[in-house]
Amino acid sequence: NAGVTQTPKFRVLKTGQSMTLLCAQDMNHEYMYWYRQDPGMGLRLIHYSVGEGTTAKGEVPDGYNVSRLKKQNFLLGLESAAPSQTSVYFCASRPAGRTSGIPSSYNEQFFGPGTRLTVL
């Protein structure tokens, strides 16, 4: 059981290049999330998904696109990278449905190890 994994771990891009970050989870979780972490700003939600084939915008969605074609994978795309997108990106997942009688909104998140992206 690998939990939440992210690919790649590190990447350097030039301004205007595109790339896709992959998040995979093997826990059969319905919900998946993409965050970025910047110094002094904490983690901010970019996009999230409540199930296969569905995505929604978070707090800072501009400049990013996502897809959830398979339940276990959540992809984050940068179509035209900008230096402002230099950050550490974290993926997280959590289960839906009731756990021990507690609604899904109360379930804890599990995080991947992060992807460090630098845009020059």
Next chain:
Amino acid sequence: KQEVTQIPAALSVPEGENLVLNCSFTDSAIYNLQWFRQDPGKGLTSLLLIQSSQREQTSGRLNASLDKSSGRSTLYIAASQPGDSATYLCAVTGNQFYFGTGTSLTVIP
């Protein structure tokens, strides 16, 4: 918009000391509050999850409390060890997840 604040931003203590980390939030309409540990260059490891209906949770030397009405949570670490050195983040779950900026803890041997 929910705002989560953690004070202090950095803390340095000698080994063996008990310590308290603080987390405050502005909107009390939350489902739960989660404390995480983050080691340099690593992801987040969940330490404790407190449901909105609970007052505290304990795991080993860690105890987290929640006072939803006042918008506060504390993480108490007993008998601190050098291995506890890390950044500690709190996150509240409302309509979305909101994270604090963290407290960087250094435990000096």
